[in-house]
Amino acid sequence: MAQVRARVELNVGQRSHIPAEIVSFEGLQDGQEHVALVFNRADSEQSVPLIRMHSECLTGDVFHSSRCDCGEQLNESIEAMHLQGGVLLYLRQEGRGIGLYNKIDAYVLQSQGMNTYEANNHLGFDDDLRDFSDAVLMLQALGLDHVRLMTNNPRKLNALRDAGIQVEEVVGTHAHVKVGVAGNRNYLETKVKHGSHMLDIKKIKKPDEI
Numbered sequence: 001m002a003q004v005r006a007r008v009e010l011n012v013g014q015r016s017h018i019p020a021e022i023v024s025f026e027g028l029q030d031g032q033e034h035v036a037l038v039f040n041r042a043d044s045e046q047s048v049p050l051i052r053m054h055s056e057c058l059t060g061d062v063f064h065s066s067r068c069d070c071g072e073q074l075n076e077s078i079e080a081m082h083l084q085g086g087v088l089l090y091l092r093q094e095g096r097g098i099g100l101y102n103k104i105d106a107y108v109l110q111s112q113g114m115n116t117y118e119a120n121n122h123l124g125f126d127d128d129l130r131d132f133s134d135a136v137l138m139l140q141a142l143g144l145d146h147v148r149l150m151t152n153n154p155r156k157l158n159a160l161r162d163a164g165i166q167v168e169e170v171v172g173t174h175a176h177v178k179v180g181v182a183g184n185r186n187y188l189e190t191k192v193k194h195g196s197h198m199l200d201i202k203k204i205k206k207p208d209e210i
């Protein structure tokens, strides 16, 4: 699968000038412009590369909205890969695959009391429309068949295992809890209760509930 690679420098959190390569792919199946960010660490002791499959969240990744933890997870993974090396697949699967405008419709329903999955269902969508087959193609194109996967989501783990990619270790991301009117506590709790995410629910609860 043809690839084009260009050098970039990233500025994330307290760190600046993080070197990486951004990679485009020809021949992906769903027509979206998914990209990989490749972080090399020549002196890394980790022989099995750290991988994250990160689904796009404009509101979280770019605007750091309080409704979710996506931007914090993105930064956390970039910082980890800067230290250890690794590959971040940035997948254009906004709103768990329903798209940005539908996600905004879902936000309205969530403000009326529905959780993220109920809101999706109310709009006529399944809980999660994401398909990770293009992510698998990207990993194969990069020659990665043994990985350490950075996620709390068992669906991602199963998608790689079903495709024959050896996941040697699952590295969890932190519970990034935000407080306030549009805080992400319900979003995180729903991930655990309805999506079986491997997040420590104690860390999600308010301090006085623990």
Ligand SMILES: Nc1nc2c(ncn2[C@@H]2O[C@H](COP(=O)(O)OP(=O)(O)OP(=O)(O)O)[C@@H](O)[C@H]2O)c(=O)[nH]1
Residues within 6 Å of the ligand: 053, 054, 055, 056, 057, 058, 067, 068, 070, 073, 093, 094, 095, 096, 097, 098, 103, 106, 107, 110, 116, 120, 150, 151, 152, 153, 156, 173, 197
């Ligand atoms: N439908 C919907 N999608 C949302 C909402 N909040 C965030 N998302 C989407 O949820 C997805 C989160 O993707 P990721 O952070 O890659 O993955 P994850 O499934 O949470 O699993 P982790 O690997 O554990 O982070 C993104 O596509 C977001 O756009 C919401 O309220 N409704």
Ligand SMILES: [Zn+2]
Residues within 6 Å of the ligand: 057, 059, 060, 061, 067, 068, 069, 070, 071
């Ligand atoms: Zn988000």
